[in-house]
Amino acid sequence: MGKTAFQKIIDNHLVRVFPDGRMVLNLDWVWCHEITTPNAILDMTARGYDIVFNPNKVKTMIDHVNPAKDTASAIQGKIIREWSAKHGIEFLDVGRNGVCHAIIPEKGWINPGQIGIMGDSHTCTHGSFCAFTAGVGTTDLENGIITGLWICPPQKIIRVNFNGKLPVNVFAKDLILTFINKIGVKGATNAVLEFGGNIISEMSMEGRITIANMAVEAGATSGMMMADEKTIEYLWPALYQRYANTEHVLDNFMSWNSDPDAVYDQLIDIDVTNMAPVITNNYSPGDVVNVSALAGKKVDQVYIGSCTNGRLSDLRVAANIFDIVGNKISDSVRCIVVPATQHIYEMALNEGLIDIFVKAGCFVSGPTCGACLGLSCGVLAPGEVCVSTTNRNFPGRMGKDGMVHLTSPATAAFTAIHGIISEPPTNLCVIVVDRERDAPEFEATIPTNWKECEVKKLDYAQLLAGISKSANKNFSGRVFYLPIDNIDTDQIIPAKYLTEIRKEEFGKHCLEDAPILTEERIKLCQSQILIARENFGCGSSREHAPWALEGAGIKCIIASSFARIFENNMFANGLLCITLNKVLIDRLFEEKPDEIHINIKD
Structure with missing residues (x-):
């Protein structure tokens, strides 16, 4: 085999x-x-x-x-x-x-x-x-x-x-x-x-x-x-x-x-033979419809870039549409273009792509994750709609109460021209155009000769001796109920706080962007156990999410399923994730005990 x-x-x-x-x-x-x-x-x-x-x-x-x-x-x-x-x-x-x-x-x-x-x-x-x-x-x-x-x-x-x-x-x-x-x-x-x-x-x-x-x-x-x-x-x-x-x-x-x-x-x-261009609907990368289903919806911003679609071929597709269909974006929309690396920016400049974007009325940024996770360079205001070539559209991802529709660079560029969600027509065949330019021999950076360093030998026995496990295995706690599927890491701790390096500060903002009322957040800070539904902690690998929950006083989360990285991060911080089947989770939400006792045997 x-x-x-x-x-x-x-x-x-x-x-x-x-x-x-x-x-x-x-x-x-x-x-x-x-x-x-x-x-x-x-x-x-x-x-x-x-x-x-x-x-x-x-x-x-x-x-x-x-x-x-x-x-x-x-x-x-x-x-x-x-x-x-x-x-x-x-x-x-x-x-x-x-x-x-x-x-x-x-x-x-x-x-x-x-x-x-x-x-x-x-x-x-x-x-x-x-x-x-x-x-x-x-x-x-x-x-x-x-x-x-x-x-x-x-x-x-x-x-x-x-x-x-x-x-x-x-x-x-x-x-x-x-x-x-x-x-x-x-x-x-x-x-x-x-x-x-x-x-x-x-x-x-x-x-x-x-x-x-x-x-x-x-x-x-x-x-x-x-x-x-x-x-x-x-x-x-x-x-x-x-x-x-x-x-x-x-x-x-x-x-x-x-x-x-x-x-x-x-x-x-x-x-794939009968596929059509698609776009996400609502707040999930799995909620996907044909672009035609949302055609005509007004947008405020178009974002072309990211680690998903900020490479040279992506920029060529978008520039080709601006060049052929119309060289100006709609007056009602702003368009942000972000080449994914400095080298891609340079090649796009050599090919004349940057010139096309600027003349079309786009803002062209240097490489950054920026708006993709709501940190900078294109954050949305509440109620605004963005068509984006990024990879996530969780609630609050690009800004609190903003809506993000994920799609391809072709659909994004066509939308920017019209100011509404628009599907490139089938009579317009968008292709990647390799424009004439003074090109380097290779379309990639030539690595520098970095001086190799001596590798130190480690005393693993001494290293392991300094590691301790701090999980609470036997305790009682008040319960906070969160009856929502797919609570993601951006809801647990919004990305705008990620520049903080003091772990204890994250608890103040735990679940700040989650769909819960202010008085419910007060209950959260008085609880030690959180009960949710399925796929809790989906999204980023950032350990800031467990730090935020720990800072809010949560020691244990009970759900029907967890995202892989989040679950591992919880245990790495001495916090518990307990998986129960949906029948038991439903029963807990029906009975809603105020307090639960946790006892985990070795």
Whole structure:
């Protein structure tokens, strides 16, 4: 029986397996940005473990707030900047950086067969290079930095085949949104999605990246694709100095691909032939309809960019529409364009794309996560509507009481021109135009020769001796009832507070943007146990969510299901997640006891 790519990679990195199936894995990469890493740095320093397992395998950057928007974000940047310099870690500062999940492959910091983690849920993106990459919380990130190890829960493997003929104006973003609608936002929890089929084989590397990027929106740990000539072509600027020719590297990379007789836990086949451009409806990446169903809805803002759709091909599609259909956006809308890296910005400038956007009336920003999570550069006012090429549309995601509709760059650009949600007509075939320009030899950055650092040996026995578990296993507490599905991390702690580095401050804003009344929030702060429904904690890998709940006094959450990263982050902070079936959860909501006693036996 053959093996999947995931199984081959695990076999090559496995240190040990715990009785419950959790795997200890050696890491090839630990990537860090300024939102989730400073707390890890402060914690390591406070514990006396300011150690980096291998400075050559840790890469750091500023990307979420770029450049700093206030003193708090400047402090975050200062912490990661100084720590990187102290340990000899390559750091991408303002002006030399980009959104993490665009610049990591651009720099060649991922190859097929590798494993990498980052304190960011969309780290699943790099599975598009036939690697196993995943988002983790700050505690797992910290452990990875110190030890070079990651404890991964057992994974199901789901094979997803996109076959057929891709219709006009249907793009990778339409495919992944359609898939999430089909499987649901928790349908792939604790699973690795392996995407294939003739559509994936024919798709550009940038299209594949878009699909893998949103695997987490279905609950998946990672989204993987098989390596081929396109994988090598994309990574070649970072590879050519190590390989004599592409044939040599192709044999190496393709050896990681799944075997033809590999066995999967689930097979999903999707025929794309009759698909149409799609868009999200309401506050979920899984609530997806054809663009035609929302056509005519007035919008206030269009956002083209992000780690999902801020690459050169995305900008080419949008610029092509502005160039052909109309060179001006509607007077009733504002359009923000954000190239995902400094290098992409430079190439877009060379091709004349930036000139097209500016003349169309768009605001063009340098690379930043910015508005995607409501931090800066395009935050919505209450009641405003944004059509966006980003990856999440949870309540309050881009601003409190704002509505975000996720879609492709083509639909976004066409909407910007008309000021209302608009589907590109089938008689307008939007293609990626490679415009004449004074092009560099390679359309990717040539990595700098970073000085490799000496790897220090760690005393693991002493390290483990300093780790203690603080979970409360026997206690009674008042109960706060939250009868809502899919409570996400942005509702638990709004992103506008993420520049805070004092953990104790997050509790003041816990569930601030959740649909609960002020008097109910007062009850929250008087409770120790929270009971919710399914898929609690979906969304970001940010450990700020458990910190906020802990700061509000919550010691335990009881629900019918939890998102993978959130559940792990809770236990990492000594907080309990208890999963009960829906029948028992319904009974608790019916009876509503004021107090519950928790007793967990070893």
